[in-house]
Amino acid sequence: MAVTIQQLIEWKQQGRSLVALTAWDYGIARWLDEAGVDVILVGDSLAMVALGHPTTLPVTLDEMIHHAVAVRRGVKRSLVVCDLPFLSYQESISQAIHSSGRILKETGVQAVKLEGGNPAIAETVAKLTAIGIPVMGHVGLTPQSVHQLGYKQQGKTEEDAARILREAIVLAEAGAFAIVLEHIPADLAAQITAKLPIPTIGIGAGPHCDGQVLVTADLLGLSDRQPPFAKVYVNLRQVIMQAAQEFAQEVREHRFPPSS
């Protein structure tokens, strides 16, 4: 049975952990879906892990849609959420509606995610949810602000922690159905998780969130640069290199394809 947004909120009330991972193409999405991952995020981190950009900033709305269409084709059960890329929603509410509408219409994913929790973003979330577009929030380390924040942990000072808590509350009040907490102290994430009626999904935010997400390339050992909070569950880089080297050797030694 397909995962619904309503279920995610019920799972929080029941204390069932939400499992989320990112995907950028049909193949990855298909196996994550079959593995029982609840939420598949077409993250703008695909700019880095699939397209080779140095940050998430260069990826375009058209490129995100291209990847989201492929991901959607691989998914039967998981809820699919697509990141709104940098400058596809910050300019105006009408730009956010246009971009989100394109994502929902052209890809078939069920929700969009955007970064930040200032008053303008909260107003955008309120407007999108009011017209039927489910929105996931994202606070703490927001990678689209890399040139201001770097990739350092956020919420270390009392003022910063208070601001992030306030942003999370405002996003929930604006109608967000879930919120990603990225690279913040575990006690701050615990406090936000206890305060909000909607599920929190942590990445580098400690064990007290309602769910966890990682960039799938990190889980698989495929990314150039691992964040300190990621865990490599299998080193596919090594597996792929070994397979390619074995193939190369067999071709060069005329052992593949076999002669009879």
Ligand SMILES: Nc1nc(=O)c2c([nH]1)NC[C@@H]1CN(c3ccc(C(=O)N[C@@H](CCC(=O)O)C(=O)O)cc3)CN21
């Ligand atoms: N492969 C991948 N995994 C991710 O989790 C991820 C991306 N890409 N791209 C977008 C953002 C960037 N993320 C990152 C990237 C690096 C650090 C990191 O290395 N942090 C260090 C030092 C940061 C610094 O001072 O520059 C830390 O100790 O916090 C953290 C989060 C998380 N997101």
Ligand SMILES: CC(C)C(=O)C(=O)O
């Ligand atoms: C790490 C998740 C939350 C994300 O925003 C992404 O992959 O782009």
Ligand SMILES: [Mg+2]
């Ligand atoms: Mg993202």
